[in-house]
Amino acid sequence: MDKKRWNRVFKLCKQNLVHIQKSVFEGEISDADLFKLEESIEKEIDKTTDSVIIFKSRNERWLDKKT
Numbered sequence: 001m002d003k004k005r006w007n008r009v010f011k012l013c014k015q016n017l018v019h020i021q022k023s024v025f026e027g028e029i030s031d032a033d034l035f036k037l038e039e040s041i042e043k044e045i046d047k048t049t050d051s052v053i054i055f056k057s058r059n060e061r062w063l064d065k066k067t
Helices: 003-016 031-044
Strands: 018-021 024-026
Touching: 003 018, 003 031
Parallel strands: none
Antiparallel strands: 018 024
């Protein structure tokens, strides 16, 4: 992903989620906000070279983490 595109996607993610490291974000987001975020990201990325992976967890037991 080129730097300008990466910056735009980074800012989109940071509006709704917590920045963890490099290109990793986490947080709780409503279905409506997730839909908007996905649409915004789709408009920014080049699908031939870029990738965005979204992990969802429906079970809170999988949200426990050690730091």
